[in-house]
Amino acid sequence: MTSDTSNAPAGSRSGARPSSTDDAPRPLTGPWRFVPGFGRPTARFVHRWAIALLISNVGIVATGGAVRVTGSGLGCPTWPRCTDESFVPHGELGVHGAIEFGNRMLTWVLIVIAIATWIAVLRFAGSARRDKWLVTLIALGIPFQGVIGGITVLTQLNPWVVALHFLLSMALVSAAAVLVFRMRPYPAPNAPEAADSDAPPTATRRLGIYLAWLVYLVTWMAIYLGTVVTGSGPHAGDADAPRNGLDPDNATQLHADAVFALVGLSIAALVYARVFARPQQRSAVVFMLLLLLQGLIGFVQFATDLPIALVIAHMFGSAVLLIGATWQLLVAQNSVAKNPDPAETATKKADPLRESA
Structure with a gap:
């Protein structure tokens, strides 16, 4: 990784990644050599994980909306447990408890995807410093988002806290879109070439x-x-x-x-x-x-x-x-x-x- 790549601004990394960076051989040492793809991540491999992270963040927005409109926001009446006695809902909570608990479990799926994306970006030879910071902030933002979600339950769904919970989800969506753009393995759209006098x-x-x-x-x-x-x-x-x-x-x-x-x-x-x-x-x-x-x-x-x-x-x-x-x-x-x-x-x-x- 060259210094000019690691310090390049977000908007300056255009075009396909050089083959010398994309396919640069790295020694397969340590436990990652046993994990397919993560031993020597390619640009396409990392890009697909970034897309998965973006899709999962959008998905959690949709499922959160389903919790809200079905009146299941307090299906699990407390946090981090579902009830004072249990982490899982019981029969008395009915379908609302199942919907709210299911949404909480999806957060763990999102965390797994975020960790996998974080590892892929950090191990990819073509990752710039800003890419690593960006994916780290996204990965840290997801559990923080879970804490805000817990506060919404503890405040009995205060509308302003609920709004904050949604806006943080949207911030993660936007950040994940930036990561997908930066990790793309193909050329970015560019203006047609023109003479200097026509530019x-x-x-x-x-x-x-x-x-x-x-x-x-x-x-x-x-x-x-x-x-x-x-x-x-x-x-x-x-x-x-x-x-x-x-x-x-x-x-x-x-x-x-x-x-x-x-x-x-x-x-x-x-x-x-x-x-x-x-x-x-x-x-x-x-x-x-x-x-x-x-x-x-x-x-x-x-x-x-x-x-x-x-x-x-x-x-x-x-x-x-x-x-x-x-x-x-x-x-x-x-x-x-x-x-x-x-x-x-x-x-x-x-x-x-x-x-x-």
Whole structure:
């Protein structure tokens, strides 16, 4: 591993990983030589584990939504045990206890996947320092997320704590999407080659990054306001759980306003990418389609009094939408890092002292 790779910024690692890094022989010593794939991890092997980590984080969001909308949030009335006497539910807790306990068990599956991904990334010869820090933070965030989940139970599903629990899950989803992007074994999208005179200036290319950042941040705003709507609505996770006291109609309107702003920014980002033929064209189109589908689900669930299936689909869609916003931002940053302004490059070559100054 070279120093320039380990210290490269997240957006600068574009293109396929060099074969010398991907296939560099490493001595198979220690117990890992007996574990298939982990003795000498390849780029594709690590990338698949990163994808598995992302999918499992999205899955836990969906199952958490199922716990909430079925009123099973207090199916296990305490934490870390299910009851004061047992770690597992008993017959008196009924189906709600089984649903809540099942969701808790899925957290252990997620932990196993996170540990496997962490080991794969750390043992991979092509991993940069930032990759190792990122996967470590994700792995540590999962048990921390479990603790927040336990606090939601101990606070009798306080809506603000429940919102924090959901937002942390979404943060892990976004971080896992970054890991998938960074560990990809294939070239990243890149702008078509053009003559220096035809290449857009740096200010124009950075506009794409600013738009992508705005899309990403407003996506987070819409997701947060969605938790406020949920905290004021009927799906409290338990019949006796408290609500946040806000008017559901006003909270819904505020959430809708954020979505409308997100639609406008998404259109601007898409038009920019198309006009200037930027690499994020595809990711901008995909994000726009995801946003329209998510908006449709949200409108239908509101008009049909929040049926369980649509609420779960809307929570799942929020996670997928955040992945789309994260990916669009990463592609935009990567395109500028890989394609510096020709005028600036020529200036640095002509006057190397200026760059060092």
